[in-house]
Amino acid sequence: MKRVCAAVAAIVALIPGTATADQLPDPSSIDSYVADFAETAGYPGVAVVITKDTGVVHLHGYGTATATTPMPIASVSKAFTALAVVQLAESGRLGLDVPVATYLPEFRLADPRGGAITVRHLLNQTSGITDGTLPEKSLPQPDDLAGAVQRARQATLASDPGAEYHYTNTNFHLAARLVEVVSGQAFGDYLRQHVFEPAGMRSTTAITRTPRDLPATVHRGHVYAYGLTPAASEPDRFVAGSDGVITTAEDMARWLAVQRTGGGLVSAAGLALMHTAARENYAMGWQTDDQGRVSHTGIWFTYTAGALMLPDGYGIAVMVDSGVSLGNEGTTQLTEGIAAILHGQQPPAPSSARLLVDLVLAALTLLTVGIGIRTALRARRWAARATRWRVVRGLVPRLIPVVALVALADLAGGLFGGRDATWLQTAYFSPALVIWLALWSATELAVIAARAAALVRLTRGRAPLAGTPVSVGGPGR
Known part of the structure; x- marks a missing residue:
């Protein structure tokens, strides 16, 4: 009997998308923790996927969400833009250390130092553009990526290109426009053909502006007030390249697998590049820490999301249909609690202010x-x-x-x-x-x-x- 069980375990281990039994955490402990957290934090719906290397070990939806519920992942989208740019760099169609204006002649800022901004600076968030020098949310929203480049002409720089880290969506709007111009395809079409479909992410798409472009299959997210979670439409915002990917927990399992091996989309060197920090632990659409972990959070005003990859091969993605709010800065506490369970530790009790x-x-x-x-x-x-x-x-x-x-x-x-x-x-x-x-x-x-x-x-x-x-x-x- 033991030999039969061992043989079955060996066969399961060879099946793509699965993990062996000794790698599996107790599903009930994860379910209990996520459900408690959702209730405490006032999250109507949560979807969670956990992977080990390239296999799925846990995939579940809670409350109003399922594993196949399409939801925005907000700024977790930045890693998709970074991967598209690195693909073009590996094919020799652009250079990471070449000035952006080489590919976008119309790219000119109100600051003469803007001419020195390179493609790498955009992905590392070191261009010198900030929300203070270009308030991208409060300015009129462009209709497309070409309009985002035109809007950037108003920008000044808070620092010399490459000198300091400043997080802003504008860098990834510009990077997405680079993908369009260099590839000759609309940004969403490029992602579908060269990223989503090759990765097997059949339920994933990318949009340009909210709420205008949200697919009909995406239900309204939620805001929070006095313990209530009324449904609300996302405010009008330009999100192409920065936070416009709509996906499911099931598809995020495939994305986490790509981040382990490249999935045939980028080389091992390209993957390592995207996970290597430049300044203040920011890499290319990812953040790193001194424990070797790679992560990114995403916040909309009606949705939040997060992805965390651990050095032992575990990957975690969470998607929530409730937005960032005072007393709730995103999904970090949830992903950290799940990570603790995966390592046999007792997670902190769910809490929310x-x-x-x-x-x-x-x-x-x-x-x-x-x-x-x-x-x-x-x-x-x-x-x-x-x-x-x-x-x-x-x-x-x-x-x-x-x-x-x-x-x-x-x-x-x-x-x-x-x-x-x-x-x-x-x-x-x-x-x-x-x-x-x-x-x-x-x-x-x-x-x-x-x-x-x-x-x-x-x-x-x-x-x-x-x-x-x-x-x-x-x-x-």
Whole structure:
């Protein structure tokens, strides 16, 4: 009997896309952890795939998601663009250390240093372009990659090309346009013919702009507010080359396999190049760490995703139909917990600050509205004691929440590393924060109006406010 079992195990090990039993983690422990995490974090649907070398050891969907549910993988898409560029480099059709303008003559920046930007600089995020020097989300969105190159003419550089790492989607918009021009194919067509189909990723596609180009098979993602997860359409954004791949957990298993061997799409040297960091642990569409792990996260405002490859051959991809939000910065905690289980360790208990953050904001909302109403009702009492300085001190500071609400996108960008976002996108990021600031602003404006009206009523035909100069002298003085 033992010989029969050994023979069966040996046969299974030779079947592509499978893994031997001694490599398999306990599926129930993974299922329990992911389900608990989804409930804690407020994720309606999660899809997970785990591979070992080129074989699949776990593939499952939770909640509203299945292993074949198509979802955006956001910035995990950058690795696909990098692979396409490396393919063209290996075929001799472009050089990684050649200036971008050699292939895109129309590529010119508002900074003369832009002429020194090479193809490698784009993939390593070291071009010097940042969200601060080209706010790609808040500027008008282009319709195609050629338009993205034209838009980049407004960019200046935060540093010399190659000198510093600055993460921005613009670098990968430009890289995708390089693929189009050098290959003579539309970017999506190139990926389908040279990446998706050869890798066996039959359910994967790439889009240019959200929500305009989302396939009908992709259901709406979700935002989060006060423990609820309402469905929402992704805001209007240009995503070609940077975060526009739509795929399934089943297809991501094939992508993880490509990252182990090249899958016939790139050479071993090309694969190693894409996994080798240049500055601040960023490689080409991938991030690395000192433990030999390769990963990337992806965030939309209605979806999040992540991929993690471990040096012992395990690969993990997770896809979630809920977007980045205040108290939820993506899928890193989930992939790290799964990695711990794969290594026989106890993962940290699932935790998320999402609900706590929103409950605090809800409490602040009730408090500020309550105080505002009480203050407005006492406007006559305040006006009766008003001096000129008291008027200024009692009215002007009440515009602070209004200013904060109007400038919310800029304030949020400053708090999160200078990343660019529109006001609407910030509202997706934290509806509870926007509701608090909006209601606070409304009550403060009501207080200003009530106090101003009370002052007008009290000062008609009466002496001027204390502290106001009184005119002396008779007529003609």
